[in-house]
Amino acid sequence: MSGMVKPLKIAIVIPAFNEARIIGSVIKNLKRALAQEKFSYEIIVIDDGSADDTATICKKEKTTVISHILNSGSGSATATGLSYAQQQEYDIAITMDADGQHDAEDVIGGINNMAASRVDLLIGSRLVNSEGMAKTKVIGNKGLSMLTFMIFGVRVTDSQSGLRVFSKKALGQLKWKSSGYEFCSEMLWRAKQQGLVIDEYPIKAIYTEYSKSRGQNNWNGINIIKSLVKRRLVELFE
Amino acid sequence: MRYLILIALNLPIIFIAIINLITKHKLGKIQKNRFRFRMFFWCFLLIFIVLSFPAYNMVYNRPILDAVDLSLFDIFQTTGIIFLLYALINQRQKTEQNEIYLRDLHQEISILLSENAKK
Numbered sequence: 001m002s003g004m005v006k007p008l009k010i011a012i013v014i015p016a017f018n019e020a021r022i023i024g025s026v027i028k029n030l031k032r033a034l035a036q037e038k039f040s041y042e043i044i045v046i047d048d049g050s051a052d053d054t055a056t057i058c059k060k061e062k063t064t065v066i067s068h069i070l071n072s073g074s075g076s077a078t079a080t081g082l083s084y085a086q087q088q089e090y091d092i093a094i095t096m097d098a099d100g101q102h103d104a105e106d107v108i109g110g111i112n113n114m115a116a117s118r119v120d121l122l123i124g125s126r127l128v129n130s131e132g133m134a135k136t137k138v139i140g141n142k143g144l145s146m147l148t149f150m151i152f153g154v155r156v157t158d159s160q161s162g163l164r165v166f167s168k169k170a171l172g173q174l175k176w177k178s179s180g181y182e183f184c185s186e187m188l189w190r191a192k193q194q195g196l197v198i199d200e201y202p203i204k205a206i207y208t209e210y211s212k213s214r215g216q217n218n219w220n221g222i223n224i225i226k227s228l229v230k231r232r233l234v235e236l237f238e
Numbered sequence: 239m240r241y242l243i244l245i246a247l248n249l250p251i252i253f254i255a256i257i258n259l260i261t262k263h264k265l266g267k268i269q270k271n272r273f274r275f276r277m278f279f280w281c282f283l284l285i286f287i288v289l290s291f292p293a294y295n296m297v298y299n300r301p302i303l304d305a306v307d308l309s310l311f312d313i314f315q316t317t318g319i320i321f322l323l324y325a326l327i328n329q330r331q332k333t334e335q336n337e338i339y340l341r342d343l344h345q346e347i348s349i350l351l352s353e354n355a356k357k
Contacts (some may be wrong), residue, residue: 177334177337
């Protein structure tokens with residue numbers, strides 16, 4: 001039938017490293033929430049050289065699994081997932097954490113937000129309403145966001161959020177060099193350099209004992225700051 | 239005479255660096271801002287070396303700056319530093335390119351292997 005609008009093709013990219021304990025339930029929750037939606041989607045798990053059964057569990061849940069031969073860091077894993085999404089010509093790609101920190105409803109909210117707007121990079125911000133987040137994490141995240149603004153001139157409330165939505169344009173243009181967690185800030189800088197439109201939307205942060213022990217901590221934040229300053233100095237006039 | 243040696247040893251290195259830089263720019267291997275910054279850097283060094291003799295004469299009779307005669311050791315040291323700077327800048331660029339190449343390669347291999355595993 002002519003004039004019929006094709007449903008959106010969505011790629012949900014989940015970088016994972018040794019998340020065998022939780023990844024199964026993360027995928028099940030996601031699929032349950034997405035069953036109500038009209039768009040077609042593919043869940044892509046990037047197994048970043050895990051030593052446990054992360055890849056096996058994801059394959060049992062009938063998701064696409066891309067296994068890194070070597071552990072390369074969350075920046076590289078995210079880049080691999082988004083590169084795959086670009087090659088498969090998805091309309092929208094969304095990244096989320098594998099440790100159960102993100103609510104599936106927020107993932108759907110991000111997709112709907114992106115579909116209705118002209119934004120290229122949409123960031124799920126945990127700091128608009130930081131209820132449930134440990135004070136140390138709030139301070140650490142606010143500190144890194146402030147540094148991201150000072151070093152790269154990009155102002156966002158939550159520069160370290162793993163829940164991000166990418167338009168087709170952003171998928172084609174956005175590339176970064178960092179392979180570790182510092183890619184979160186570098187990505188914003190590269191988006192600004194490419195003239196992409198960046199925006200935020202509020203999300204919940206689900207902190208269990210398990211998810212609190214995963215991801216970044218404030219000591220790792222020092223390494224991130226070092227890497228960001230080094231990256232900026234090396235590319236001072238770019 | 240020593241200043242002529244300083245200039246004769248260092249100018250070729252700086253000229254090679256500038257020609258290398260212009261070639262990379264013309265072949266599209268270097269971004270505009272990075273080209274401008276490096277060109278400014280090498281030109282600044284060039285002017286510094288060429289004007290080192292008059293600059294030295296200016297400071298020689300000022301007690302507060304207390305400049306001593308340029309020795310042969312100073313000349314070779316300066317030449318060594320400039321040469322090392324040139325080598326370092328080139329090496330850093332090659333290392334960066336290799337890093338990006340390896341990462342992209344790893345990425346593509348991982349994607350290809352997963353697609354083969356699906357089939």
